[in-house]
Amino acid sequence: MQLIRDIYAERMAAGQPVISLEFFPPKTEDGERNFFEKTVPALVALRPDYCSVTYGAGGGTRGKTLSIVDRIQREYDLPALAHLTCVGSTREQIREILDQAKGIGIRNILALRGDPPPNTEFTKPEGGFEYAADLVRFIREVTGFGIGVAGFPEGHLACREGKLADWGHLKSKIDAGADFVITQLFFDNRDFFQLRDHLTRAGVTVPIVPGIISILSASQIRKFVALCGARLPDALQGELQQRADDDAAAAEFGIEYATRQCEELLKGGVPGLHFYTLNKSHSTTRILNNLGLAS
Numbered sequence: 001m002q003l004i005r006d007i008y009a010e011r012m013a014a015g016q017p018v019i020s021l022e023f024f025p026p027k028t029e030d031g032e033r034n035f036f037e038k039t040v041p042a043l044v045a046l047r048p049d050y051c052s053v054t055y056g057a058g059g060g061t062r063g064k065t066l067s068i069v070d071r072i073q074r075e076y077d078l079p080a081l082a083h084l085t086c087v088g089s090t091r092e093q094i095r096e097i098l099d100q101a102k103g104i105g106i107r108n109i110l111a112l113r114g115d116p117p118p119n120t121e122f123t124k125p126e127g128g129f130e131y132a133a134d135l136v137r138f139i140r141e142v143t144g145f146g147i148g149v150a151g152f153p154e155g156h157l158a159c160r161e162g163k164l165a166d167w168g169h170l171k172s173k174i175d176a177g178a179d180f181v182i183t184q185l186f187f188d189n190r191d192f193f194q195l196r197d198h199l200t201r202a203g204v205t206v207p208i209v210p211g212i213i214s215i216l217s218a219s220q221i222r223k224f225v226a227l228c229g230a231r232l233p234d235a236l237q238g239e240l241q242q243r244a245d246d247d248a249a250a251a252e253f254g255i256e257y258a259t260r261q262c263e264e265l266l267k268g269g270v271p272g273l274h275f276y277t278l279n280k281s282h283s284t285t286r287i288l289n290n291l292g293l294a295s
Contacts (some may be wrong), residue, residue, distance in 0.1 A: 001108075002107075004079060004108045004148065006048060008081065008179075011049065012271050018271060019047075020048055020051060020209070020274045020277050021052070021284065022053075022054065023051060023053050023279055024279060025053065025054070026279065027133060036071070044289055046294045051080050051175055052082075052083060053069050053072075053083060055084060056081070056277065062282050069101075070105065079108060080106070081110050081148060082106050082108065082110070083110045084098075085112045086128060094129075095138075098139065098145070099216075103146075108147075109147055110147075111209050112132055129171070131151075133173045133176040137177060138184075145211070147177060149173040149178040151167075151181040151208065152166055153183050153186045153191035153192045153210075154184075154230060154231055155167070155229075178206065181206060181207070181208045184208045184228055186231075187233055189210075191231075193268060199286075207272075209271065209274050210270055211276060212262060213258070213275075214254045215240070215257065216278065216283070218240040218247075218293050219244075239253055258287050284285070
């Protein structure tokens with residue numbers, strides 16, 4: 001299976017954006033059946049370049065994450081990026097996970113510090129890692145993996161020193177061996193471009209890829225931004241308020257907003273677009289069709 005860093009190199013050389021999709025492990029058997037029978041086939045038909053699969057708080061979905069990545073790669077010949085967090089894990093436990101991943105043909109890892117289980121604080125486990133940069137450095141020692149990391153255009157919610165300090169932490173992850181960056185969702189492209197330009201001035205040359213989410217409802221996106229710390233611009237807030245009681249209208253507006261956002265990002269020279277699909281196909285399909293990027 002191809003390394004994702006090579007996909008970016010090839011597509012960027014051809015002047016074409018890389019399209020990637022993010023999934024999360026379904027929580028129920030019915031959800032998993034729907035995911036593999038409907039969602040994945042519909043989105044794979046768009047011919048994305050790769051997908052990623054998340055890893056629950058505290059590593060709670062470790063087994064499912066690896067099995068879903070394995071199944072997608074085997075059944076659809078689509079490179080898949082396995083999220084990996086170091087919360088609550090020792091170096092030896094991380095090594096075991098990496099050995100397991102390598103054994104089933106997984107070649108790409110998104111290295112994250114990760115969130116602790118709900119209602120707990122992060123503490124470095126004895127024999128474990130405190131920062132994502134340490135995890136990146138460790139994975140780089142286990143040869144053969146391509147490594148992605150997360151970036152936060154508005155700064156990480158837990159970084160009390162502000163976004164410039166957080167961007168410095170991101171630079172540390174890149175210096176430790178990351179091949180590319182996928183950002184947290186955002187709604188004001190100026191935030192992304194400020195992050196990208198800051199890193200470029202600091203000498204970063206790896207792809208910095210914007211993460212895009214299409215709004216499904218006003219209540220849904222407010223919950224999301226509360227959890228991740230993203231900002232809803234005032235104008236967007238006003239539009240959502242007008243559609244607060246109409247989820248279908250909010251979802252339609254979300255498709256239009258994300259399409260315009262992607263158009264501006266592509267004009268600004270981004271290497272690709274990473275879509276947070278929420279395990280649904282409709283909005284992402286519509287956006288890619290609007291952009292002329294659906295195969």
